[in-house]
Amino acid sequence: MDRSKDTQADVVADAQSLPFQNSCFHNVVSHHTVEHLREPELAVREMLRVTKGRVKIVCPHRFGHYAKIAYNHIQFFNKRWFSQLARKMRVKESVRTTFEPVLYFGAFGLLMRPSELIVEYRKAQKKSKRSLVDEDVESCYMSCSEVREDFTPQKVPNR
Numbered sequence: 001m002d003r004s005k006d007t008q009a010d011v012v013a014d015a016q017s018l019p020f021q022n023s024c025f026h027n028v029v030s031h032h033t034v035e036h037l038r039e040p041e042l043a044v045r046e047m048l049r050v051t052k053g054r055v056k057i058v059c060p061h062r063f064g065h066y067a068k069i070a071y072n073h074i075q076f077f078n079k080r081w082f083s084q085l086a087r088k089m090r091v092k093e094s095v096r097t098t099f100e101p102v103l104y105f106g107a108f109g110l111l112m113r114p115s116e117l118i119v120e121y122r123k124a125q126k127k128s129k130r131s132l133v134d135e136d137v138e139s140c141y142m143s144c145s146e147v148r149e150d151f152t153p154q155k156v157p158n159r
Contacts, residue, residue, distance in 0.1 A: 016042040020050045030057045035073045041085060048091060048121060055121040057082070061097055061114035082119045092122045 013019050015030075016039060028047045034040040034057060047055045060067035062076035079095045086093035100115040 016046060018046045018050050022049055023052045024050050026053050027051060028055045030055070030059075032059060033057075035059050035067070035070075035075045035077065038074060040075050040077075044085060044121070045089065048089065048123065051123065053123060055119075057117075057119040057121075059117055059119075061117050063113055064115045065100065065113070066115070077117055079117065082117065086121060089121075092124070094120045094122075 011019065015033060015037060028051045030043070030047060034043055037043050044055070044057070047057075059077055060070075060073070062078050067073055067076050079097065082095050083093060096118045097114050098116045098118065099112040101110045102113050103111040105111065
């Protein structure tokens, strides 16, 4: 899925109003997207709405090199922002920070700075007494392929 009309995406949509039914996907991944949104909390809520399980978000750390050099980054995040959002939405979260070297001090080692945040939100799983059978899998697939009734598809031009 891509918001740009210039790509070969299957669905063109706004990340803050996804055109899919609730709990339609097993996992949702957002890679370097939320830092471009005016209201990233809405996008995260939508990602959680359409997933049954996990949402993984990768974005630049607010003190990282890539957060500051891109002219179109309008949000800057740290671990606390994602942890507070998880508490607010009552989901489990795991937030990791990757680091990049800044200066090398020979025998004294490296000076490191935060680079990216890797966030994983997990919805609470309901325990089922029975296992999935083929009919359940097929009906789940059919419901996930249907879009919300209020969604108007947009034609994506061919290249």
